Amino acid sequence: MNSKLLLLDGATGTELNRRGVDTGLPLWSANAFTTDAGLNVLRQVHLDYLNAGADIITTNTFRTNRRVLAGKGFSAHELTLRAVATSRESVAESGKPAIVAGSLSSLEDCYRPDLVPPADECLDKHSDRIHHLVEGGVDLLLIETMNSIREAVIAAKIATATGLPTPLPNHSPSYAPSVVKISRSWPTATSATWTMNKASGAATRVF
Secondary structure, X not given: OOEEEEOEOOOOHHHHHHOOOOOOOOOHHHHHHHOHXXXXXXXXXXXXXXXXXXXXXXXXXXXXXXXXXXXXXXOHHHHHHHHHXXXXXXXXXXOOOOEEEEEEOOOOOOOOHHXXXXXXXXXXXXXXXXXXXXXXXXXXXXXXXXXXXXXXXXXXXXXXXXXXXXXXXXXOOOOOOEEEEEOOOOOOOXXXXXXXXXXXXXXXXXX
16 A cells, blocks of 8 residues: 655745735735735745645635625635636646645634534535635645534535545544545545644645
């Protein structure tokens, strides 16, 4: 049995902030899409991670959901597709094969589990964003920074139903790796097992 360690990129919003992009709430990292300058910085962040050796880059979709964008004058669908396209552009510019992971975060502030919406709204809005990510052409769906089991389970059920690989980090205190079995011809194997270790941030694909 052969295994390959795949390196996941680092933070996107934090890096945008470090490079001078406005990351004020409620849009946070989605502010990068509001100006050409911000979009160029985002593209460079992805490219820098790829050039540093990342095999997987994460779309800047941490806050591109309808709940966050309601009344802000932006389309969740449009921003999500733009995020995926920007990731793809960076991969093309790098000239190396890389995996684009669609980021799925909590609908509300990731530090406020008390604000998690009712189940029907979680289902509606996560379905929406997952559909947009799949439409955009991501290679896998990455569920991150969930602050409640209830919302995480809803997002995971929708994500895995798409047939796309959905590695799920294990949030137990021991940080033991979790294993997700996927059956999909991606990129070449008919089936694969992913392990993701929260402590190292690395995803491992075992054939």
